[in-house]
Amino acid sequence: MxxxxxxxxxxxxxxxxxxxxxxxxxxxxxxxxxxxxxxxxxxxxxxxxxxxxxxxxxxxxxxxxxxxxxxxxxxxxxxxxxxxxxxxxxxxxxxxxxxxxSLPNLPADDVPEGPDESANVEIRRWGEPKPIANPKEHYELGEKLGLMDFEAAARMSGARFTVLKGGLARLERALAQFMLDLHTAEHGYTEVAPPLMVRDNALFGTGQLPKFAEDLFRTNSDHYLIPTSEVPLTNLVNDQILDTEGLPYRFTALTPCFRAEAGSAGKDTRGMIRQHQFWKVEMVSITAPDQSEAEHERMTQCAETVLQRLGLPYRTIVLCTGDMGFSARKTYDVEVWLPGQNAYREISSCSNCGDFQARRMKARCRMKGEKQTQFVHTLNGSGVAVGRCLIAVLENYQQPDGSILVPEALRPYMGGLERIGMNV
Missing domain, CATH: 1.10.287.40 (Serine-tRNA synthetase, tRNA binding domain)
Structure with a gap:
């Protein structure tokens, strides 16, 4: 607002x-x-x-x-x-x-101007893509291993769903646990287990409603399935007056996310890139107004650390004015290298929303000893999307025989398993 x-x-x-x-x-x-x-x-x-x-x-x-x-x-x-x-x-x-x-947030002064993603600006890269002879895409690898089943998912749920089995199901769980442990133990986030269904006021507060109603799944009890845990995590402070001495608040959560993908017909129809249901570790920060720019840089670094620990090459870009989300005033996208697609694809999007969401939620803060309040600033970022990270691991760690090496950072979460092979 x-x-x-x-x-x-x-x-x-x-x-x-x-x-x-x-x-x-x-x-x-x-x-x-x-x-x-x-x-x-x-x-x-x-x-x-x-x-x-x-x-x-x-x-x-x-x-x-x-x-x-x-x-x-x-x-x-x-x-x-x-x-x-x-x-x-x-x-x-x-x-x-x-x-x-109905009007989007205004861009920060340092956001590059442009009509679409073609005007986004790369600001850094990390890691060098490893040469892989004839790299396969994740769905080819998963199906050949017998551990990724799109047909079974389609029979029960339709398109844009996936069944993972055995080693890949465990790898997905390991990735999520690794991210949560990293963000809570090293990055200072408080883990939260939020509701997966919210009412319309919560979605209005974070900007999904009324503009993006078609992208949401609504229940017959007038609840909505969350499209991201940004919604419940940010709404933890709705209609509250916070003490600035306790800020910033930093929250993280692992939840399934549900999106209708109404505007993505024909996009990424193969595989797990764009699903109706997927797991994501989210990061949300609530800050005083003078803290949010530094917090934005910090949050982006937290997302990048996930990929660094997993040895996944990536690049970070700042989105231009025409490519930013509705509630954002500035956004960094982290794009991971996918050798099967020979391209970098988004795996985390970290946004500073300024006081835009706080005004909609009536979330304020007050300096000690002062009567006057001011709106807090809110930030959110993927820390990171678990399904897309699984894709990146499969494609970057694929072996000539079709097996997948398990990154060292994940092996403690996999019972010491070093390689995922046929039906393993």
Whole structure:
């Protein structure tokens, strides 16, 4: 949500941010709605004040022996008009709130400008891709091992689902446990086991609703399956006033995520890249406003450390204005090398949302000894997507005989197993 006062004071900056996002300048629309609502509020306040004065005038008129009928007639008119003005004020307020809620966050000043992913900027790389003769993609490797079954998943659930078995099921579990241990023991995150179903207010708070309703799975009890644990983790502070001395809060969680992938028809239809259900380790930070930029760099490093420990080459890019998510003001994507695709693919996206989500959630903080509050800043990042990390391990550690070497960092979680072969 946007700061209405800031739009009033500097509409040019608001329009400039929207233009960088590829949108038309819209401050005039916002300010027109705001002006009409404030005018309705003023009329309502004046009418309520006059009603109170008229009640006093009746008593005074009776005391002085004057005719009270004109005052009674005026009060009758006020009584008739008040509900109309109240409804007008409510309608304009709801229209303004709905309009503001539909607009994305404004990009930070240092975000590169561009229309789409072609304008993203690479800022660093780590690791060198190993030469692999005739590298296979993960689904070829998994199916040949007999440990990845898309047909069985399709029979029971349809497209974009996978059944993992044996060594690959255990490898997925090992990856998740490794990430959780790393983030909690070394990176200072508090592990959380959150609800997997939330109500619409939680999704509104983090920006998934109302704009992205088609990407969500809704139950018949008016709950939604979480598309990412960013939603419940960030909402741990909704409608709260936090003590800045306790910030930043850092949360991590391993959860399944559920996405309809409504806009991805024809994209990544083979394999596990884009699924309706997948596991992800998420990182969320809640900070004071002056902490969020440093926290953003730190969070991105935490995601990168996962790949470094696993020996997976990657590159980190900063997304341009046209490629950022709805709630983000700045985003770093970490892309892991997939030799089977001969390409880098996203495995983590770390975003600083500033106070955008906090305004929607009414999440504030207060400095010690001060009465005035300010909105917190929220950040989220994949730490990392477990399924995509499994893909990266399979493709980067594939052997000529089709087996998969287990990265050393994962062997303690695999009972010492060094290699996954046929039906192992």
């Amino acid at each position: 946007h700061d209405l006062r800031a739009i009033r004071e500097n509409p040019e900056a608001f329009d400039r941010g929207l233009t960088r996002r590829g949108l038309d300048p819209l401050s005039s629309v916002v300010l027109d709605l705001d002006l009409r609502r404030r005018a309705a509020q003023t009329r309502l306040q004046e009418m309520l004040a006059r009603r109170n004065e008229a009640a006093k005038d009746i008593g005074l008129a009776k005391k002085e022996g004057r005719d009270v009928q004109p005052i009674l007639d005026e009060m009758a008119q006020l009584k008739e008009r008040l509900p109309q003005v109240e409804e007008e004020e409510r309608t304009l307020g709801a229209e303004l709130d709905t309009y503001l809620a």
